[in-house]
Amino acid sequence: MRGMSSIVQVITGLMAGMLILYGGYITLHGHLTPGGGFAGGVLIAAALILVSLAFGSVEQVERKEYILSSIFESFGGLGFLALALTGYFAFDCFFRNAGVFLIGKPLQLVSGGVIPLANIAIGLKVGAGLFAIFLALGASRFVMKE
Amino acid sequence: MIELYLLLAVMLAAALVASETKNLLAAAVALGLVGFSVAIIFILVQAPDLAIVQIVVETLTVVFFTAVILRTTEIDTTVTGGLKMETAMFIAAFLAFGGLFLALIVGVLRELPRFGEPVMRVAQEYVQFGLERTGAANIVAAIILDFRGYDTLGEATVLFTAVIGVLTVMRLVTRKKPWEM
Numbered sequence: 647m648r649g650m651s652s653i654v655q656v657i658t659g660l661m662a663g664m665l666i667l668y669g670g671y672i673t674l675h676g677h678l679t680p681g682g683g684f685a686g687g688v689l690i691a692a693a694l695i696l697v698s699l700a701f702g703s704v705e706q707v708e709r710k711e712y713i714l715s716s717i718f719e720s721f722g723g724l725g726f727l728a729l730a731l732t733g734y735f736a737f738d739c740f741f742r743n744a745g746v747f748l749i750g751k752p753l754q755l756v757s758g759g760v761i762p763l764a765n766i767a768i769g770l771k772v773g774a775g776l777f778a779i780f781l782a783l784g785a786s787r788f789v790m791k792e
Numbered sequence: 793m794i795e796l797y798l799l800l801a802v803m804l805a806a807a808l809v810a811s812e813t814k815n816l817l818a819a820a821v822a823l824g825l826v827g828f829s830v831a832i833i834f835i836l837v838q839a840p841d842l843a844i845v846q847i848v849v850e851t852l853t854v855v856f857f858t859a860v861i862l863r864t865t866e867i868d869t870t871v872t873g874g875l876k877m878e879t880a881m882f883i884a885a886f887l888a889f890g891g892l893f894l895a896l897i898v899g900v901l902r903e904l905p906r907f908g909e910p911v912m913r914v915a916q917e918y919v920q921f922g923l924e925r926t927g928a929a930n931i932v933a934a935i936i937l938d939f940r941g942y943d944t945l946g947e948a949t950v951l952f953t954a955v956i957g958v959l960t961v962m963r964l965v966t967r968k969k970p971w972e973m
Contacts, residue, residue, distance in 0.1 A: 672844075677928035680840040682936070688848055716959065723952050730941060741941030743926055750927070758928035764937045764944075771948060775955040782962040 650700050658700035665693035673769035677758040683765040687772025694777045698784075715778040722771025729760045729767065793907070796836055803829045816861045824854035841932060 666689075672679075673686030733742030743759040750757035803826050810822035827850030834843035905911050918935050928934040936944050 677930050677933045677937075679930060680932065681844065682841060682930070682933050685841050685844045685848075688845055692848060692852070716955075719952070719955055723948055726945065726948055730945060741938070741945075743938045752923055752927050753929050758926060758933070759938075761926060761928045761933055761937045764941075765933065768944070768948060772951065775951055778955055779958045782959050 654700050658696055662693050662697045665696070666690055669693065669769070669773070673765055674762065675755070676765035676769075677761045678753065678755070683768025684772055686765075687769040688776065690769065690773035691776035691780070694773070695780050698777075698780070712778065712781050715774040715781065718774035719771050719778060722767045722769070722774060725767035726764055726771065729764050732760065796833060799829045799833055799836075816865055817858065820854060820857040820861055823857065824850060827853065839932075 669686045669689030669692075671686075672681035672689060673683055676682035676686065730741045734740045736742070743761065752758070756762070806822040806825040806829070810819045810826065813819050813822070827846065831843045831846040831850060834840070834846055918939055919931060922931045922934040922939075923929060926934040926938040928938070
């Protein structure tokens with residue numbers, strides 16, 4: 647049988663969606679409430695690892711997931727760098743908050759200039775990066791056992 | 793503030809237990825006690841985002857440790873008794889040096905500003921103008937993503953390098969798998 651017992655699978659199916667939702671909430675509201683990209687990304691990675699442990703065995707990890715998480719991680723890092731460069735090209739100052747006077751009022755969801763976008767980029771980066779590390783470690787353990 | 797010192801004392805005791813005990817499972821539990829005390833301290837000094845991360849990481853760590861220990865070791869039930877002369881001398885030397893360093897550290901700590909009353913002017917500026925200059929209500933986000941963006945970029949680079957390193961090292965091991973062909 648693939649994965650763990652059906653008790654674990656049912657509970658994981660109930661929990662994983664909520665974990666990802668909560669991670670997304672913490673990431674998106676990073677500029678309003680405690681939390682941010684790092685905490686939200688760790689939550690998302692934990693949900694992915696939970697699903698991966700419960701439903702699939704590490705032996706059958708697909709090359710697709712492996713590459714996909716690497717790509718997402720790189721895009722998160724590039725996005726964060728791009729936001730920093732936006733400040734440089736628009737206001738002649740690296741990491742200048744480019745949109746602070748343009749949209750939204752403080753304490754609204756859409757506010758704070760590029761800070762929410764930077765939170766999303768970091769959340770992507772942390773979540774995908776931790777999941778990629780988990781996949782790599784799991785696959786190598788399987789090979790060493792042989 | 794008394795609960796902070798109580799937690800610090802618990803952490804010290806748990807760390808000593810973790811490093812000295814022969815029972816690996818008890819050591820893992822003591823390590824978890826240290827980590828969760830850190831999480832509670834983060835909450836007490838009003839850093840809930842750090843507390844969230846600390847709780848997640850600490851739970852994973854304890855679970856991994858426990859799984860590995862339960863799988864790889866057998867419980868040792870032998871009991872060693874009696875206090876030897878050597879052990880007593882070690883303890884006496886440890887107490888003497890410990891007392892010396894404690895006295896020195898107390899002298900050093902007197903020089904620091906009181907807890908919760910920083911004298912840093914830069915941080916005061918961040919707290920005062922954080923909202924109007926960045927538009928972010930969460931002062932932590934305002935600092936790490938706007939005022940100190942370079943630091944966050946460096947942190948992201950560290951994480952990126954760690955991921956690259958793990959993927960590279962593990963790729964050498966998994967090169968022979970069918971999906972690597």
